[in-house]
Every structure is written in structure tokens, then in C-alpha cells.
Amino acid sequence: MADLSLQARLLTALSSTDKQAIRADFNHHHPADIAKAMVSQPDAAIAKLLQLLPLPDQTDLFSYLAKRQQAALVEELPRNDMAALVSAMDADERADLFHSLGDQQRIAILPGLAHAEREDIRRLCSYPERTAGALMTSSYATLSANLTVKQAIRTLRLEAPDKETIYQAYVLTEDRRLLGTISLKQLILSPSDVMISSLMKTEVVAVATDLAQEQVVEKVRQYDLIALPVLDDNNQLVGIISYDDAMDAAEEEATDDAQKSASVASMRSPLSQASISELYRKRIGWLVLLVFGALLSGAGLAFFEDTLEAHIALVFFMPLLVGSGGNAGSQAAALMVRALATGDVVLKDWFRVLAKDLLVASALGISMGITVFALGYVRSGPEIAIVVALAMVCVVLVGSFIGLSLPFILSRFKLDPATASGPLVTTIVDASGVIIYFGFATWILQIN
Amino acid sequence: MADLSLQARLLTALSSTDKQAIRADFNHHHPADIAKAMVSQPDAAIAKLLQLLPLPDQTDLFSYLAKRQQAALVEELPRNDMAALVSAMDADERADLFHSLGDQQRIAILPGLAHAEREDIRRLCSYPERTAGALMTSSYATLSANLTVKQAIRTLRLEAPDKETIYQAYVLTEDRRLLGTISLKQLILSPSDVMISSLMKTEVVAVATDLAQEQVVEKVRQYDLIALPVLDDNNQLVGIISYDDAMDAAEEEATDDAQKSASVASMRSPLSQASISELYRKRIGWLVLLVFGALLSGAGLAFFEDTLEAHIALVFFMPLLVGSGGNAGSQAAALMVRALATGDVVLKDWFRVLAKDLLVASALGISMGITVFALGYVRSGPEIAIVVALAMVCVVLVGSFIGLSLPFILSRFKLDPATASGPLVTTIVDASGVIIYFGFATWILQIN
Structure with a gap:
């Protein structure tokens, strides 16, 4: 939440190049707040603000700007100013900045730096993103x-x-x-x-x-x-x-996991800063992929077309059954993904955890089965009630099993378990739900 | 992940009451590791270990134990030992412990404490859970x-x-x-x-x-x-x-949000420690509630039974359409919940954020529409292809809109936006998906 009065004051001071007023705001506000107030201002305005500040304040403010803004400023600020600023930055933040720059921009800055600084940047930039090496700073006591x-x-x-x-x-x-x-x-x-x-x-x-x-x-x-x-x-x-x-x-990891858990690919910017094209790209991949998963459910339904035509009443309970399986699966996957992320559960615990959670899933399945038996009986009589109840117990069990296992399987193959997201689990469970439901129906209602 | 050799050594030392060996392990391991090694041991064993330690080590180890274990130890340790330990604990951790104790257990400890300590506990315990007051410590410099x-x-x-x-x-x-x-x-x-x-x-x-x-x-x-x-x-x-x-x-908040995002109620214990009954209780509520949501979809399907019977081929594309809407909705909800949780987006931004994200959703809907038009054309000819494609554009838009709006609405009514979970969004979107799909089908295929 940007402080609007601070923003207005800064813009007024900037337009009249009023160093005094800017000084006053820097004395009374944390650089994080100043950065927030300037978050939606044009790069040129921020460049001007930086140039009106002494180097220590420049460095403070610059380090709280969004990565996108930092990169843009490399082009806006004069080379010498930029080199001085980069020299004064914390070693880890400096390396992060370099990581996000293009070759052209790097070449613009490097000549202004001391040899040791260039070496330090090169070394810190050499570690893969999201590892200890990429996160660390070289300036320790x-x-x-x-x-x-x-x-x-x-x-x-x-x-x-x-x-x-x-x-x-x-x-x-x-x-x-x-x-x-x-x-x-x-x-x-x-x-x-x-x-x-x-x-x-x-x-x-x-x-x-x-x-x-x-x-x-x-x-x-x-x-x-x-x-x-x-x-x-x-x-x-x-x-x-x-x-x-x-x-x-x-925070970055929690955001990343939260997004992955809904089949959104890792984003580079926070939602408020992300461009329409970034948001589109991060969402479309999984949406299209999951279409092909959903075709399996469609194929299942097509396979049981005769059963469905014979007992069109079955269709009423389909969303309920398929949905409950997906919900139970999403719950199980979320619990497991988080437990793996926090180190609460590790790969070799899988059997113990799976056994306990399948007991839970059985209890859930039986409770849900009883609930829908009553609904089925009232709406469509005892035969369909039995089909619906039995299918529910199975679907909740299978859904939970898939939700529990997928994160382990991904983890086993060195993939991020968070990819075992709600939508992925739901799509897989949907297909099993269709087969289980119409399988029971075909069997119990004796349709050939 | 418990260090098994450390665990074995500790248990051997405990069984022979070997103070020397235990000392050695305390000198070479962080108390967090000792606590982890003892996590699945009976309370009596941990009580014995504590009693073999000098008070500072006792306090260190105790503070790293799970809350459940701390509470159990109140009954296992002699009153005097417990009072000494509680006196030596950090003010905030002591208050947390008291918060989780029953009246009986509190009464067992309080008389052994100094007046100032009792007052401090009473004061720190008076703040509602998950607020700054409940989190703070009173021992500052x-x-x-x-x-x-x-x-x-x-x-x-x-x-x-x-x-x-x-x-x-x-x-x-x-x-x-x-x-x-x-x-x-x-x-x-x-x-x-x-x-x-x-x-x-x-x-x-x-x-x-x-x-x-x-x-x-x-x-x-x-x-x-x-x-x-x-x-x-x-x-x-x-x-x-x-x-x-x-x-x-x-970490607690991220876990809580991750679980809520999959319609699991707030858990008191990590997954590996949670009892079967706790896991059941935290999952069953939403599962049953969502059953009633899914009945809406069922009612929608029942309403369009004639359309479905006239064109049973429509059923093949149903999971795909309904599923895609739910997936787009889950994505949108997850992005928004996380942005609200990190303060990246605030309530008053809703219009701007919604406008941008609906542009994204339109682009997603059109892409998805084109994808399924091709599938529909190949499988069921041009008429159904048009129905499927138009329905897809609408469903993705409506799904995203619901996913985006729900967190804001919850937030507006002072509810946790994380409750706008994948399963809740999916269930609501499913019902709209059914109506949109069969609505288009009834209209375009001219079924009366």
C-alpha cells in the first residue's frame, strides 16, 4: 500500500527539484516506504530522485526498488553514477541485479567497477538461481x-x-x-x-x-x-x-508454492507488477496441458454412454462424486506438499504417512458415502443410492491416494512436489471418478 | 528428519543414566537437533533426559520440543523442576506454553513462580492468538x-x-x-x-x-x-x-494458507504429528459443505437432461469445459490470495487488478476456445465445435472472474481470503460451467 501523501510530496519536490524537501522525507521515512511510494512512477522520475540524493541514501533506496525498476534505471542513470551506486550496493543485491541484466547493460556498468568488485560479481552470479550460492553475500565479518x-x-x-x-x-x-x-x-x-x-x-x-x-x-x-x-x-x-x-x-518460496499449487508457473514479478503477457504465459501452459487430461474423463464418459442413456438420472450425481474425489485429492496433496516443503515429512517416511492418511481417507470416504446415500435415496431410490454411496467411498479413497502419492513421486524424481497442484490432482481424479462411478452403475444396475 | 545415530546414542545413554554421554551430545549438537531426535519418544523418556540436564540446557531443549510434548511434560516432571524450567523460559515461549495448558496443569505450575512472572504470563496470554500481542515477548532491552x-x-x-x-x-x-x-x-x-x-x-x-x-x-x-x-x-x-x-x-501462516487453499481447516500440529482424528475433523467439514455446492451442478445437469439426451455426444466435452473453468478459477484465486497475503495488492486496488486480470482471462479464454474448437471439429463436427469453443471462452472468463473476486469479497467481510480455495472456486465454477455449456448447446443446437 503506497503512502499517497508521501508520494504526492515526493512528486512535487521532484518537479521543483527541491532537494530540501526530499531530504526531509528521507529523514522521516524508511527507504522501503519511499520505494513503495515511487513504485508506479516512470523510470525517469526515479532516476531524477536518485540523482538528487547523496550516495548512501541512493544505495538504500535503490536496494528497495523492484528488480524491474533497478534494471530499467541502468539505462536511465549516467554511467558514472550507476557505477558508483553499484560499487556501494550490498554484494548479494549487486549480484542479483547483474543476474537480471542483459549483456549490453552489464557492459555499460562493468568498466566503472574495481577489479575485485567485478570478480565478486562474477563469482556470486555463477551459482544457479534459488540455491544457497545465489542467495549469499560475500561481505561477512x-x-x-x-x-x-x-x-x-x-x-x-x-x-x-x-x-x-x-x-x-x-x-x-x-x-x-x-x-x-x-x-x-x-x-x-x-x-x-x-x-x-x-x-x-x-x-x-x-x-x-x-x-x-x-x-x-x-x-x-x-x-x-x-x-x-x-x-x-x-x-x-x-x-x-x-x-x-x-x-x-x-516469502518467494511460499508464493511460488502457492502459485504452483494452482498450476501457475513461477512468476518473476508480484501480481501487481506482472505484465498481461507474463500472466498469460504463466497460466496458459498448464491450462492447455490439463485439457488433454480432461479428455480422459470425456473418453470415460463416452465409453459409458449406454449406461448414461439407460439411467440419465445418474448424471445428477456426477458432479458431486467427481468433485468430491477432486476435493479430497486436493486436500491430501496440499497437506503433503506443505509437509515436504517444511521438512516435516521426508521421502523415506512415505509409507508411514501414506498408511496413516489412507485411514483418514477411509473415514472420510465412509462419512461422505453415508451423506450421499441419503441424498441418492431421496432423489432416485435405493439402487442408485447404493451406486452413489459405494462410488463415493471409492472415489474419496482413490482421490486421497492420488493426492498423497503424487508429491512423493515428483519428489522422488527430483521435481518440485508443489507441482502436484489442485488442478493436476483434480484432473487425474476426475477421470478415475468417472470410471469408478459408471463402473459401479453398470455393474449394480446390470446394464450390458 | 531425525538424526538416527544421535537418537540411538541418546536412548542408550538414557537407559544407563549416562550423564557424561548426554553431556557430550549436547556439546556437539544444536538443541533443535536433540529435540528432533526425541520427537517420537515417549514423554517419560524426554522427562528423564531433561532431569539429567543442567537448567540452561533443559530450557534450550524444552523450547525446541513440539507444543504437544511440552504440555505432556508438565504432568511428567516434578512440580519444582517444572516451575524452575518455566521460570527460565523465554517470556513469549512461556506464555505460549500456558496458552496450550488446561486449568489443572496451570494450577500445578503457577504457585512455583514469582509474582512478576505470573503477572507477565497473565498479560502475554491475554492477547488473541495470531496477533502481534500473542507473538511478542516482554523481555526486551x-x-x-x-x-x-x-x-x-x-x-x-x-x-x-x-x-x-x-x-x-x-x-x-x-x-x-x-x-x-x-x-x-x-x-x-x-x-x-x-x-x-x-x-x-x-x-x-x-x-x-x-x-x-x-x-x-x-x-x-x-x-x-x-x-x-x-x-x-x-x-x-x-x-x-x-x-x-x-x-x-x-511458516505457520504459509502452511495455514496452503491448507486453506485446499479447503483444509487450520491444523494445530504438523502433518507428521497430527492424529487421525484431527486430520479427519480438519477435512470433513469442507468436503461435506462442498457436496451441497456440487448439487447445484447436478441440478443444472438435470435441468438440461433433454439437451443431453438429444445430443449425448455433448457429454464427452463436459469434463474438459467444466474442468478448464475450475482450473482457470483456481489459478486466479491462488494469485489473488497470495497477493493479498503479502500486501502486494490491497482491497482498494480491486478494480485495477480485476480489469488487468480479466484481460488476461480473455486472452486465455480465446486460446482455449481455439484449442477445443479444433478438438470439437474433429470429433463431433462444426456445430458442436462452435458450442464447445464459445462455451470455453465464457467458462474461462467466468471462472477467472469468480476466482479473482472471491478473495476480495471475503477480505471485504473481514474473512481470510485464503478460504477462497481451489475446491470452493472449482465447485462454484463447475455449476456455472454446466449452465454455460448446456445453455449454449440448447441455443445453438436449437433444442426445445
């Missing part, structure tokens, strides 16, 4: 084990301005192997002549560069970490992931 | 504005052991109004004789006790906060919510 507390605090004071956090420092060997961690709290609480080597925590939770973002989030959350160290194949520290970046990643 | 940096650091050193965090301190007036905040990083970087009043940040992001947990998470995430201060109606500081508690809340 390090200490050596043979410092005293007093020396360590002095080191952190000197390094603080350039580091993502100084609340957690990493004690390294000369070849950058991680010996332990020490928090600023421990340092503050300890006598000043104690050695770091005797204070540091040596059992450290660390992850590899290729760990999936979703699991990074779980580590940070589970161990209540301020920052999670990332090690390369040689066990050397290459970066840290701070809690705030983990929180952003958590 | 405070400073007064007239201290120097040196005095402030000394104060924080003294207070540190009892506080949730000392990385962010709150500068209060005598009547506990919040003047500003100061971070330990600022303190460390500033000369020791500077006054806090001249250093502190006076524009503070703070929230009221009744703010919903979901919005608390968004604040912490958006402003990259280590802790979020909570104010009461008199603008007095009553607590803080730390980033790690916000992360736990974020």
Missing part, C-alpha cells in the same frame, strides 16, 4: 582465532560499515576454512583479554553452495540463525545468508 | 535517552542474559513511551561519550498489539528488522517480536 576479545571488537568496528552483519563473526584459518563462529553478544559479555579460540562455537550449522533455497530457509528458521555460513566444495567459507535475505526467500 | 554510549553498553551487558536480543535496544520515557531505537552496531561504532538521545533513530516502525500475525511478518520482512516493537493503546512499549519468531510465524 571474519576474525582469526588468536585474537583477544578486545582485538576482535576493534576489528569488527573497523569492518562494520562494509559488512552485512557484525552480530555474527566467522573465525577462519588462513586458507578460509571455518573454525567456528562468535556472536557480538558473546564478545560484549566476555572479559577483554580472553582469546577468541576459547570462546567461539565450534559446532557450526553451515550449508553447501548448491543447497536449495527452500532448505536454506528451513535451516535459518529451525536454528534461529542471524546468518547461515555457506561453504564451497573445499569447505572454505564463501558467503553468508542473513536472516533478512532468508525471510525474503521464504 | 531498554535504555534511557540521557545515557552515554559507554553507559548504554554497560547497561546492555548487564541485561543481556535475560533479554531476547540486545542487538536492538529501545529508548523509553519514564512512562514507557517509545522515543527511539538504537542498535548495538551503532553503539559499538560511536565514541563512548556521545549521548543516546543524539544517536537514536526516532522514526520507528512499530505495531499495535492487535495487528494480525500475517501483517507482523510483512513488517519485519519489508523493513529487514531484527525486532519489531509492539505498542499498546497508550503508545507504551509492551513487547517486541524478534526476527526468529517472525520467521516461525511466517
Whole structure:
């Protein structure tokens, strides 16, 4: 929700190039709020605003802009200004920006950067998206084990301005192997002549560069970490992931899973920012694919055309049966997808979890069967009531079974279990529902 | 995923009451891992383990146990031990524990606590679940504005052991109004004789006790906060919510939304811990409710029985049409629910968002219409192809419209938009799909 009065003030100040007024707003508002107020303004306006600010405010504001806006500004701002801004950015945000730029835009910025910065960007950009490597920053605070507390605090004071956090420092060997961690709290609480080597925590939770973002989030959350160290194949520290970046990643993952759970492909922008063409592309693929799944149900119905013609009353209960199977399947899939995403359930638990959940599904099926038996009896007499009730028990069981199994199967083949979405499960269950329902009908009503 | 060798070692050590071995495991493992290793062990075993530990380790381990286990242990541990443990717990976790206890169990613990602790628990327990008040802790670090940096650091050193965090301190007036905040990083970087009043940040992001947990998470995430201060109606500081508690809340909310999005009611336990009866209760309600929704589709089909009997070939395309509408609706609902949950879209944006998304839906409908026209033509000739194609365009549009609108409508009536789940949307869209499809068929095929 953009603050409209802030927005109006900023635009007025911009149109009259009133540095004073802009300063005042920056003193009274968080840069996140300023970025939000400018979210729907033209890139040129944001470029002008940035140029009226001193570098630290520029960097703050720039880092809260949407990725789309950041990329557009690379073209709007003069090269020198852009290079200075990129130099001042956090290492991880800078790498993210580069990741989203075209070759042309990269070439426009790189010459203005120092060699070490170019190398840092190249290295951070080399990790696949949504892994620990892509999420981490290279600006962490390090200490050596043979410092005293007093020396360590002095080191952190000197390094603080350039580091993502100084609340957690990493004690390294000369070849950058991680010996332990020490928090600023421990340092503050300890006598000043104690050695770091005797204070540091040596059992450290660390992850590899290729760990999936979703699991990074779980580590940070589970161990209540301020920052999670990332090690390369040689066990050397290459970066840290701070809690705030983990929180952003958590939101990204939850959004991604929520969208996948409804058969929407991963989106690059939030809904309010996404273009019509992006929204179309992210939705059409699955919609068309599922058409072919639905043809199976159609074929099932066509196969049982005789039964349907003989007892057209059966059609009344069809949506109810097929729908209930799909609903039970969606429920089961959602529970399982979320349990796999949070690490509550792992692949090797599948048998135990499946067994428990099939008991639940049986109870659900029987309850639903009784409900629809009553409905069927009232509307169409005992024979159809029996068909409907038996079919319901089966459909709910089969629906739940498919909903429970699909996420495991996807996970087994290294696919994202979230793809076992409601629509996919519903489409598969629909076809089984048609066959089960008309199968029972053909059998019990003795249609040949 | 429990560490099985750790589990085995702990159980062996427990059976021989080997304090030494248990100590060793506590030195080499995070308490979160120990808690995980013990997750499926009987309460008595965990009680025994706790009693073999010194109080600080007891408290650490206890705080990582599942709520269900914590509550059970209240009965297993001797009253004195339990009171000591509860005294040592973090204020917010202690209040959460009390929240989940019965009156009997509360009475067993309260007499062992100091008056101030009892008052603190009573106060923290008084806020409704899933609000800022319920999430916050009362143990935050405070400073007064007239201290120097040196005095402030000394104060924080003294207070540190009892506080949730000392990385962010709150500068209060005598009547506990919040003047500003100061971070330990600022303190460390500033000369020791500077006054806090001249250093502190006076524009503070703070929230009221009744703010919903979901919005608390968004604040912490958006402003990259280590802790979020909570104010009461008199603008007095009553607590803080730390980033790690916000992360736990974020996961709880994402799980809750994921489950609601599949018509599963809010669960108290993760899937792996939930009982069969809880799983049944959380799923049956919506399943039965949706049965009555599906009866609408059934009634629609019954109404068009003549059309169906005249052109039984229509039945082949029914699952495809009805299904596609439901899928498009589920996609739209999921996008909107998530955008509302993350604050990307707010209630007053509805017209703009709806307009954009209906353009997307039109494009989707036309694409889908063309796809099924081809299928219809091949299978059943031009007349049915036209019926199917026109119905598809309409169904996708109507499905998307329902999927987009439902979350807004729920939100407008202060209900959780996540309830606009796939199954609910699918059930509503199904009925419209039946009417649209057979409506077009009756009209174009001229059935009276």
C-alpha cells in the first residue's frame, strides 16, 4: 500500500527539484516506504530522485526498488553514477541485479567497477538461481582465532560499515576454512583479554553452495540463525545468508508454492507488477496441458454412454462424486506438499504417512458415502443410492491416494512436489471418478 | 528428519543414566537437533533426559520440543523442576506454553513462580492468538535517552542474559513511551561519550498489539528488522517480536494458507504429528459443505437432461469445459490470495487488478476456445465445435472472474481470503460451467 501523501510530496519536490524537501522525507521515512511510494512512477522520475540524493541514501533506496525498476534505471542513470551506486550496493543485491541484466547493460556498468568488485560479481552470479550460492553475500565479518576479545571488537568496528552483519563473526584459518563462529553478544559479555579460540562455537550449522533455497530457509528458521555460513566444495567459507535475505526467500518460496499449487508457473514479478503477457504465459501452459487430461474423463464418459442413456438420472450425481474425489485429492496433496516443503515429512517416511492418511481417507470416504446415500435415496431410490454411496467411498479413497502419492513421486524424481497442484490432482481424479462411478452403475444396475 | 545415530546414542545413554554421554551430545549438537531426535519418544523418556540436564540446557531443549510434548511434560516432571524450567523460559515461549495448558496443569505450575512472572504470563496470554500481542515477548532491552554510549553498553551487558536480543535496544520515557531505537552496531561504532538521545533513530516502525500475525511478518520482512516493537493503546512499549519468531510465524501462516487453499481447516500440529482424528475433523467439514455446492451442478445437469439426451455426444466435452473453468478459477484465486497475503495488492486496488486480470482471462479464454474448437471439429463436427469453443471462452472468463473476486469479497467481510480455495472456486465454477455449456448447446443446437 503506497503512502499517497508521501508520494504526492515526493512528486512535487521532484518537479521543483527541491532537494530540501526530499531530504526531509528521507529523514522521516524508511527507504522501503519511499520505494513503495515511487513504485508506479516512470523510470525517469526515479532516476531524477536518485540523482538528487547523496550516495548512501541512493544505495538504500535503490536496494528497495523492484528488480524491474533497478534494471530499467541502468539505462536511465549516467554511467558514472550507476557505477558508483553499484560499487556501494550490498554484494548479494549487486549480484542479483547483474543476474537480471542483459549483456549490453552489464557492459555499460562493468568498466566503472574495481577489479575485485567485478570478480565478486562474477563469482556470486555463477551459482544457479534459488540455491544457497545465489542467495549469499560475500561481505561477512571474519576474525582469526588468536585474537583477544578486545582485538576482535576493534576489528569488527573497523569492518562494520562494509559488512552485512557484525552480530555474527566467522573465525577462519588462513586458507578460509571455518573454525567456528562468535556472536557480538558473546564478545560484549566476555572479559577483554580472553582469546577468541576459547570462546567461539565450534559446532557450526553451515550449508553447501548448491543447497536449495527452500532448505536454506528451513535451516535459518529451525536454528534461529542471524546468518547461515555457506561453504564451497573445499569447505572454505564463501558467503553468508542473513536472516533478512532468508525471510525474503521464504516469502518467494511460499508464493511460488502457492502459485504452483494452482498450476501457475513461477512468476518473476508480484501480481501487481506482472505484465498481461507474463500472466498469460504463466497460466496458459498448464491450462492447455490439463485439457488433454480432461479428455480422459470425456473418453470415460463416452465409453459409458449406454449406461448414461439407460439411467440419465445418474448424471445428477456426477458432479458431486467427481468433485468430491477432486476435493479430497486436493486436500491430501496440499497437506503433503506443505509437509515436504517444511521438512516435516521426508521421502523415506512415505509409507508411514501414506498408511496413516489412507485411514483418514477411509473415514472420510465412509462419512461422505453415508451423506450421499441419503441424498441418492431421496432423489432416485435405493439402487442408485447404493451406486452413489459405494462410488463415493471409492472415489474419496482413490482421490486421497492420488493426492498423497503424487508429491512423493515428483519428489522422488527430483521435481518440485508443489507441482502436484489442485488442478493436476483434480484432473487425474476426475477421470478415475468417472470410471469408478459408471463402473459401479453398470455393474449394480446390470446394464450390458 | 531425525538424526538416527544421535537418537540411538541418546536412548542408550538414557537407559544407563549416562550423564557424561548426554553431556557430550549436547556439546556437539544444536538443541533443535536433540529435540528432533526425541520427537517420537515417549514423554517419560524426554522427562528423564531433561532431569539429567543442567537448567540452561533443559530450557534450550524444552523450547525446541513440539507444543504437544511440552504440555505432556508438565504432568511428567516434578512440580519444582517444572516451575524452575518455566521460570527460565523465554517470556513469549512461556506464555505460549500456558496458552496450550488446561486449568489443572496451570494450577500445578503457577504457585512455583514469582509474582512478576505470573503477572507477565497473565498479560502475554491475554492477547488473541495470531496477533502481534500473542507473538511478542516482554523481555526486551531498554535504555534511557540521557545515557552515554559507554553507559548504554554497560547497561546492555548487564541485561543481556535475560533479554531476547540486545542487538536492538529501545529508548523509553519514564512512562514507557517509545522515543527511539538504537542498535548495538551503532553503539559499538560511536565514541563512548556521545549521548543516546543524539544517536537514536526516532522514526520507528512499530505495531499495535492487535495487528494480525500475517501483517507482523510483512513488517519485519519489508523493513529487514531484527525486532519489531509492539505498542499498546497508550503508545507504551509492551513487547517486541524478534526476527526468529517472525520467521516461525511466517511458516505457520504459509502452511495455514496452503491448507486453506485446499479447503483444509487450520491444523494445530504438523502433518507428521497430527492424529487421525484431527486430520479427519480438519477435512470433513469442507468436503461435506462442498457436496451441497456440487448439487447445484447436478441440478443444472438435470435441468438440461433433454439437451443431453438429444445430443449425448455433448457429454464427452463436459469434463474438459467444466474442468478448464475450475482450473482457470483456481489459478486466479491462488494469485489473488497470495497477493493479498503479502500486501502486494490491497482491497482498494480491486478494480485495477480485476480489469488487468480479466484481460488476461480473455486472452486465455480465446486460446482455449481455439484449442477445443479444433478438438470439437474433429470429433463431433462444426456445430458442436462452435458450442464447445464459445462455451470455453465464457467458462474461462467466468471462472477467472469468480476466482479473482472471491478473495476480495471475503477480505471485504473481514474473512481470510485464503478460504477462497481451489475446491470452493472449482465447485462454484463447475455449476456455472454446466449452465454455460448446456445453455449454449440448447441455443445453438436449437433444442426445445
